[in-house]
Amino acid sequence: MKKLLVLSMTLVTLIGCTSQKMMSIYHTQGVEITQNSSGDDIVNKYTTSLPFKTLHASLPICIAQELDNSPVVLTSENYFGSPWWYSYNLPSQQSITVNRGETIKLVEGKQVVANAVTDYQRNTKYFVSYTLTATRNQHSINYLFSNIKQAPQYTGSINDGFNNVKTEQRSRPDLVIEALNKEAIKIQSCLLK
Template identity: 70%
Template sequence: MRKFIGLALVFTVLTGCVSQKMASIYQMEGVEITQNSSGTDILNKYSTSRAITTLHSSLSLCIAQELDNSPVVLTSENYFGSRWWSYYNMPSQQAITVSGGETIKLVEGNNVVANAVTDYQNYSKYFISYTLTATRNQNDIRYLFSNIKQAQQYTGSVVNDGFENVKTLQSAHPNLVIDALNKEVDKIQACLLR
């Protein structure tokens, strides 16, 4: 009986640690999902359009002003505590600086291509890097995000591997990644109307 209870407890803990796919991300409009080389579902692209009638600023100017492609520092640190109470970071030697660069890559006709980084918070800070292709049409602007990757700023005692593809697992927060990308679009749209 003790062995049965022990096995049941181990099974419960192990199945509780397995992250499930986020079903809602598969129904989200504009999200394109593909598989990486190991067969795991990842966010491949995300596109959205916003209506626009009057532009006070140019699209390339607003992208240059509102998006940021600064370098980010990713580290692994040992810490005490948990997400429910205060904790103390003890810096380690392992840190990765991911180089930024110019935001605007190309301006051609009604198209602007840019690289940028943004972030979101979910118990820890996550950075999202992406390539944006913005296309101005007669009545709207189409925003296409590709090369979407994310990295956790602090990974605790686990080695920080840097930017990786965004998996569709709940633990990877693909919904928060899409929310962060939509906030980037909101900033550009607000600039265009100023």
């Protein structure tokens, strides 16, 4: 009986640890899914296009003003929490700073390439890094986000920085896409002011 109980608990734990794919991300317009070297499905690119009638500012200026590529501090605090119960951190002195570099990488004609980082909140803070290629067309700006990676602010006992965004529910690719949309909307609002 004891062995059966241990086996049942192990099975429940293993089932609870597996994460299902977020199927809605496969049907989200503009999202390109690919596989990483381990065979996991990841968000490879995301494209969105926002229309305009008249621009009142330049694309490079708005990108420089609205995007942030500051260094990110990731700590090795142990984060315990769940949407269903109290969350807390166990302090630790270990942290790493991920240096980000210049925001704007290239301005060529009607195209601007930039690197930036943003964040979203899900029980704890998550950082999202990306490369943006913004292209001005006749009546719209095309925003292509690539090299999309994320990192939780509190990474537990091992802190390995930014990783690809898997399509698993626990990776919350939907919140990553929402954060990227907010970045495009910030730039677009600046252009239209």
